[in-house]
Amino acid sequence: MEMVQTVLLVVLVFFVIVSIHEWGHFFFAKRAGILVREFAIGFGPKLFSVKKGETRYTLRLIPAGGFVRMAGEDPEIVEVQPGQTIAVRVEGDQVTRIYLDRLDERTNVVRGEVVTIDLEKDLKVTLDVEGETESYKVHPQAFMISKGRDTQIAPLDRQFGSKTVGQRALAIFAGPFMNFVLAFVLFMIYIQMSGIPVENPDKVMIGQIVEGRPAASANLQVGDEIQTINGVAIGGNYQEMIRMIGESADKPMQWTVIREGQPVELEITPMMDPDAGEGKVGIAPSFPMRSASAIETVKYAGNAMVNMTEVILEGLKKLVLGDFVLDDLGGPVRTAEVTGQIAQQGITQLISWTAILSLYLGIFNLLPFPALDGSRLIFIGFEAIRGRPVDPNRESMVHFIGFAMLMLLMLAVTYNDILRLVRG
Incomplete structure (x- = not known):
């Protein structure tokens, strides 16, 4: 029973620090009017998925982080070309469903050949229906159905790239910022529970x-x-x-x-x-x-934030300079192992450790490395300076390469962690 409790506590720690990070992105993206397609904890195959409103919430297999997928960040909708035959469902005077395949199975639809279609600005589709030209308005929350997948269209004003530099920067920075807030709150809780030296x-x-x-x-x-x-x-x-x-x-x-x-x-x-x-x-x-007073609690929590930030930055400095061996690094396996050991010491120590992990996650994500939030903020800052955005395809390629490198490093340290456990 104690082992089961420890495992559950480890899972809870990872879930909390990742969820609060992604919630920061999610909340400020929604505030800016960005369509958030998915809120995911973990990477890889889906274990659980539920859709609420415009967003799909998923739990994925690999517990190495999470992501918030915003409309317009990556190519996501199959383009419809003039001359292509599609079917649309019209409700009232607007198209609510656009079908790209299995057209013969669709009922209560208008089928025709695309003359023109605009799903970003004008939200309008014109079809050639048995020789007659018919035009329809497209609902801003219409769905495109292809290969069994329903994808909500994203008008230009709902896409990430259409927002101001400030709105996009805030949506990106909010993830690490929420980790800092969580760390500070947890340090305060720890101080209230443990007290301060007389x-x-x-x-x-x-x-x-x-x-x-x-x-x-x-x-x-x-x-x-x-x-x-x-x-x-x-x-x-x-x-x-x-x-x-x-x-x-x-x-x-x-x-x-x-x-x-x-x-x-x-x-x-x-x-x-x-x-x-x-x-x-x-x-x-x-x-x-x-016992600590309210003022002392804030003061000591602030001191803990500063002291742990210095320790974390010193460790990251060694990582950047290459002043380390592989055994110095720990992936999800070692982090889970240490978290389990601390969980056995009691809830007070686990709260302190969770605060440290949250602080580390926030700082790490602000590093200017491709695929991390820090790199994305650099691209936004570069856009603000030059007055126009970087080519989205080039930026996506940079982030993809960075993500691949991070996954390779993750695989290496995880393999090393498993070997260390096997060898005892």
């Missing part, structure tokens, strides 16, 4: 134990209060504790900790850390906490 603490406790280090083998436990080391009272003097441990590499130390109100005697031998040049036992401290 000033001048009078005790130091074990907050985390690193596996494979002396503290783990000595039976230290998270929550233990460190009372004395080698007979010296520690109190709240964490720096003194660090000094004593650092000077005692490979030397046994006598620790007294308070566990569940009772003193426990332990012997711990710090191991030499070659990088630091001093002894380490593999612990992280925790201090007495108190």
Whole structure:
């Protein structure tokens, strides 16, 4: 049961951070009047699909992100050419359905050869029906039916490219922005749940134990209060504790900790850390906490955003400069593994981790790499400077190449993650 609960929590974390990102795109696209054809979580084959209003909501197989498909971003409707035979269904005085195939099976339709057709500006179709020319207005929400698929037409004023530079930039930037908002809110919730350290603490406790280090083998436990080391009272003097441990590499130390109100005697031998040049036992401290006020909650959440942003940018810098090995990277498999481990530590830690993932997703998507939101914003900015858009076909090709490169990297790190799990 615990494993099932952990898996569900991992799925929920991915679903929340991806959904809020795509909802940002979706909401501001709809506000700008753009026709949103699909709101998808995941990539690849559809697992679940439901249509509500003009938008189809889908859950796809590969949990590596999501997308909002807006009208006009990519070629999406089969073009109808003059001379082509089609069938239209007319309701009132407007065409509501345009059929391109299986015409003999269609009922209550007008069948004819296309003389002229405009589905973007004038919304009008003229047909040659048994030698007679007939013209019809096309409803702005008419559907084109071909090969069993119903596709709503997109008049020019409903397409992404017809909107102002500001509207398009806002629709693109809104995705990462919503991730930043989610991260900030989750950090505030985490601070409200965990509290903040008291000033001048009078005790130091074990907050985390690193596996494979002396503290783990000595039976230290998270929550233990460190009372004395080698007979010296520690109190709240964490720096003194660090000094004593650092000077005692490979030397046994006598620790007294308070566990569940009772003193426990332990012997711990710090191991030499070659990088630091001093002894380490593999612990992280925790201090007495108190409830945070509303102002403190906002302040500490802001500090967490700034600090984690610096850490994330430093990691991305190493990625750009190539200062990494493949094992340093983690794909969906490793991220899910770490998320599962954190979920087992409790909901408070999971909320903090979700905030970090949301912040990372927002920052990563703003990178100026093809197929990411940052690259699309660069194209929009370039259009604003030069006064005309880049050739849509060229831009689509750039994004396609970038997406392919990202998928190849994803496959590589996922393969490496699976090998790492198999090898233990």
